[in-house]
Amino acid sequence: MTNIKKVSELAGVSTATVSRTLKSPERVSEQTRAKVMQAVKQAGYRPNWMATSVKTGKSNAIVVLVPNLVNPFFMRIIEGIEQAAQEKGYCVLLGDTQGLQAREHEYASMVLTNRADGLIQLDHSFPFSDNDADLAATIPMVSVCERIEGDRKYPFIELDNHAAGRALAHHLIGFGHKHFGIIAGQRRSQIHHDRLTGIMSVLQGEGIDFKEDMLVGSSYSIETGIEGARELLSRNPRPSAIFCFNDDIAIGAMFEIKSQGLKIPDDISVTGFDNVKVSAYMDPPLTTIDQPAYEMGRNAVEVLVQQINRLPLARSRVIMPFHLLERGSTGPLKI
Amino acid sequence: MTNIKKVSELAGVSTATVSRTLKSPERVSEQTRAKVMQAVKQAGYRPNWMATSVKTGKSNAIVVLVPNLVNPFFMRIIEGIEQAAQEKGYCVLLGDTQGLQAREHEYASMVLTNRADGLIQLDHSFPFSDNDADLAATIPMVSVCERIEGDRKYPFIELDNHAAGRALAHHLIGFGHKHFGIIAGQRRSQIHHDRLTGIMSVLQGEGIDFKEDMLVGSSYSIETGIEGARELLSRNPRPSAIFCFNDDIAIGAMFEIKSQGLKIPDDISVTGFDNVKVSAYMDPPLTTIDQPAYEMGRNAVEVLVQQINRLPLARSRVIMPFHLLERGSTGPLKI
DNA sequence: CTGTTAGCGCCTTCAG
DNA sequence: CTGAAGGCGCTAACAG
Numbered sequence: 001m002t003n004i005k006k007v008s009e010l011a012g013v014s015t016a017t018v019s020r021t022l023k024s025p026e027r028v029s030e031q032t033r034a035k036v037m038q039a040v041k042q043a044g045y046r047p048n049w050m051a052t053s054v055k056t057g058k059s060n061a062i063v064v065l066v067p068n069l070v071n072p073f074f075m076r077i078i079e080g081i082e083q084a085a086q087e088k089g090y091c092v093l094l095g096d097t098q099g100l101q102a103r104e105h106e107y108a109s110m111v112l113t114n115r116a117d118g119l120i121q122l123d124h125s126f127p128f129s130d131n132d133a134d135l136a137a138t139i140p141m142v143s144v145c146e147r148i149e150g151d152r153k154y155p156f157i158e159l160d161n162h163a164a165g166r167a168l169a170h171h172l173i174g175f176g177h178k179h180f181g182i183i184a185g186q187r188r189s190q191i192h193h194d195r196l197t198g199i200m201s202v203l204q205g206e207g208i209d210f211k212e213d214m215l216v217g218s219s220y221s222i223e224t225g226i227e228g229a230r231e232l233l234s235r236n237p238r239p240s241a242i243f244c245f246n247d248d249i250a251i252g253a254m255f256e257i258k259s260q261g262l263k264i265p266d267d268i269s270v271t272g273f274d275n276v277k278v279s280a281y282m283d284p285p286l287t288t289i290d291q292p293a294y295e296m297g298r299n300a301v302e303v304l305v306q307q308i309n310r311l312p313l314a315r316s317r318v319i320m321p322f323h324l325l326e327r328g329s330t331g332p333l334k335i
Numbered sequence: 336m337t338n339i340k341k342v343s344e345l346a347g348v349s350t351a352t353v354s355r356t357l358k359s360p361e362r363v364s365e366q367t368r369a370k371v372m373q374a375v376k377q378a379g380y381r382p383n384w385m386a387t388s389v390k391t392g393k394s395n396a397i398v399v400l401v402p403n404l405v406n407p408f409f410m411r412i413i414e415g416i417e418q419a420a421q422e423k424g425y426c427v428l429l430g431d432t433q434g435l436q437a438r439e440h441e442y443a444s445m446v447l448t449n450r451a452d453g454l455i456q457l458d459h460s461f462p463f464s465d466n467d468a469d470l471a472a473t474i475p476m477v478s479v480c481e482r483i484e485g486d487r488k489y490p491f492i493e494l495d496n497h498a499a500g501r502a503l504a505h506h507l508i509g510f511g512h513k514h515f516g517i518i519a520g521q522r523r524s525q526i527h528h529d530r531l532t533g534i535m536s537v538l539q540g541e542g543i544d545f546k547e548d549m550l551v552g553s554s555y556s557i558e559t560g561i562e563g564a565r566e567l568l569s570r571n572p573r574p575s576a577i578f579c580f581n582d583d584i585a586i587g588a589m590f591e592i593k594s595q596g597l598k599i600p601d602d603i604s605v606t607g608f609d610n611v612k613v614s615a616y617m618d619p620p621l622t623t624i625d626q627p628a629y630e631m632g633r634n635a636v637e638v639l640v641q642q643i644n645r646l647p648l649a650r651s652r653v654i655m656p657f658h659l660l661e662r663g664s665t666g667p668l669k670i
Numbered sequence: 671c672t673g674t675t676a677g678c679g680c681c682t683t684c685a686g
Numbered sequence: 687c688t689g690a691a692g693g694c695g696c697t698a699a700c701a702g
Contacts (some may be wrong), residue, residue, distance in 0.1 A: 049448040051695035053385040113384040281590040283618040386679035
C-alpha cells in the first residue's frame with residue numbers, strides 16, 4: 001500500500017501539499033506541483049477512496065434496488081442510471097432483490113452505514129426494515145416506474161400509466177374489438193392500478209362490460225403470459241384482444257395463442273407494454289407502449305443527486321412521455 | 336451522524352467496548368453486552384462502513400465490467416455474480432463500459448483506489464490503462480465467457496466453445512446441409528476464434544469448402560443479424576443454414592429471413608448461441624447452445640474471492656458444460 | 671504558497 | 687473483562 005506519506009517524502013514536501021496538488025492543483029506552485037506529480041507517478045500512488053470518504057462523509061455511491069435483472073426493461077433503466085451516475089461522479093451498487101424483503105432491507109441499509117449516499121428503487125415497496133424506518137426518514141431516495149408505498153412521500157419518476165392504458169384501449173376499440181382480456185403483472189402496485197383504470201375508463205365509455213374473470217396473471221414473466229393466455233382462451237366468449245401489462249407477458253401470450261393454432265392479429269390482437277428491444281422483432285411485431293427507460297434512469301439520478309446535495313427539487317413527481325407503437329400484433333378481427 | 340462515541344457515552348462504557356460488542360460479542364460480559372446493545376438501538380447506531388474499511392484495508396466490494404447491459408445473457412451472469420457475492424459478504428459495483436476503453440480504465444481503477452477488492456471482466460480486453468498496468472499486476476481479477484488478453488494470465492471461466500461449434504456443425508450436417516453462412520460478433524476475441532475453428536474443423540472433415548465471404552457480422556446485436564442475413568441471402572449459392580454467434584444475432588437473422596418470404600427451417604436453418612430466455616419463444620423456437628450463465632457468474636465470484644484472500648486456486652481455468660438445444664429453427668432442407 | 675496540527679470514525683494492541 | 691491510547695490514510699483549519 002503506497003500512501004500519501006511515502007509520496008510526500010519522495011517529493012520532499014508535506015502530506016498536505018500532496019493532497020492539495022491532487023485536489024486543487026491551482027493552489028500549489030507550478031514547481032512543487034511538478035515535483036509532486038513526479039513522485040506520485042514514481043510511487044504509483046492512488047489516493048485511498050475509503051479514507052477520503054471517512055473524512056468527507058460522502059461515499060459517492062448510490063444503491064439501485066431492482067427486483068429482477070433479467071427483464072431488459074429494467075436493464076435499460078439501469079443503463080441510464082449508470083451513465084448519469086458516472087457523469088456525476090457516482091458509482092452504482094447493484095442490488096438484485098429478487099423481490100425479497102430481506103434482500104431489500106440488506107441493500108437499503110447500505111445507505112445507513114455510509115456505503116452509499118442515496119438509493120434508487122425500481123420496485124414499489126418501502127425498502128427499509130421496520131427497525132430502520134425512522135433512521136431512513138431523511139435518506140435520499142427516489143423510485144422509477146413505480147411509487148414507493150408508505151407514509152412519507154418520496155419523489156418518483158413515472159409514466160402517465162392511466163393515459164397509456166387509455167391509448168391502448170382506444171387503439172383496440174378503433175379496430176372494432178368488443179371482448180377483452182387482460183394479463184397483469186404485480187397486482188398491488190400503483191402502475192397496475194393506473195393502467196387498469198385507464199383501460200376501464202375507456203371500455204365503460206364505450207358501454208363495454210368487463211367481467212372480473214377476464215383479468216388474469218400476477219407476475220411479469222413469459223410464463224405468466226402463457227398461462228394467462230391459456231386461461232383467457234378458454235373463456236366464453238373468447239376475447240378478441242388481450243392487453244398484456246409488459247412485453248414479456250405478451251411474448252408468452254403470443255406463443256401460446258400461436259400454439260393453439262390461432263392467428264395474430266386475425267383471430268386475436270395482443271398488446272404489450274415497455275417496448276423491449278426484441279418486441280419489434282417478434283412475429284408479428286408487438287404493438288406496445290414505448291417507455292423512455294433510459295431517460296427515466298437518468299432522471300432518477302438527477303433527482304437523487306439533488307436530494308443528496310440537499311438542494312430543493314424542481315418537482316417531486318416527474319411524468320415521462322410515452323408513445324403507442326402500432327405494430328403487427330393488433331388489427332381488426334377477421335371472421 | 337451517530338457515531339461510536341455517542342453510543343459509548345450512552346452506555347457508560349468505552350468506545351473499545353462498543354466496537355468489541357459488535358464485532359466479537361463473546362469477548363464481552365453478558366451484562367455490558369446488553370447495556371451496549373440497548374444503547375445501540377436507542378441511538379440508532381450503524382457502524383460507518385468507510386471507517387471500518389480504512390482500518391481493515393478491505394472494501395468488501397467487487398467491480399463487474401460488462402460491455403453491454405441490455406444483453407440478457409450478460410444479465411444472467413451478473414445475477415449469478417450478484418447472488419454469490421452477497422452470500423460471501425461482498426457487494427457489486429456495476430461498470431457498464433459500453434465497450435469503451437476509457438470507461439474500462441475508469442472502472443478498473445476503482446480497485447487501485449481501494450474502492451473494490453477485485454474485478455470481474457465479462458469482456459476480453461485487459462481493462463487497465465497502460466499507466467496502471469504495473470500497479471494492476473497483483474490485482475485479483477477473473478474473466479467470464481471471455482479470456483483477458485495480455486502478458487499476464489488471469490483465471491477465466493468459459494465454455495468449451497470449440498466443442499460447441501462442432502456440436503452445432505454436426506447438428507446441421509446431420510440434416511444434410513452443405514452451404515453455410517456465419518454471422519459473427521466481436522471478431523478479435525478468443526471465443527470467436529474457438530467457435531469458428533470448431534465449426535470449420537467439422538466442415539473440413541466433411542469435405543465442405545467454406546468461402547471467406549460467407550462469414551459476416553462483427554457485433555452481438557439484432558441489427559447485425561438483420562444486415563448479416565441480408566448479405567448472406569444475396570450470395571450465390573445461398574446458404575441453407577446460418578450459424579449466428581449469439582441469440583440476438585439469430586433473432587435479427589430470423590426476422591430478415593422471414594421478411595424476405597423464406598421459411599425457417601424449410602428454406603433456411605438458423606442457430607443461435609447462449610440460450611437467452613426469449614429464444615425458446617421465437618417463431619420458430621431457436622436452436623441454440625445453452626450456456627450455464629448463472630453458474631458461470633457464481634463460479635467467477637468463487638475464484639475471485641479465493642484470489643482476494645490470497646488462497647491458492649484449485650484451477651485457473653474453469654470449463655463449464657454446454658447443451659445443444661435442438662428446437663424448431665433447424666431442420667432438413669425441403670426443396 | 672506551504673507546513674503543522676487536529677481530527678473523520680473506527681479498530682486494536684497493551685495495560686490493568 | 688474493560689479502558690486508554692495510537693493509528694489507518696486522508697483532509698481542512700490555521701499559521702507562517
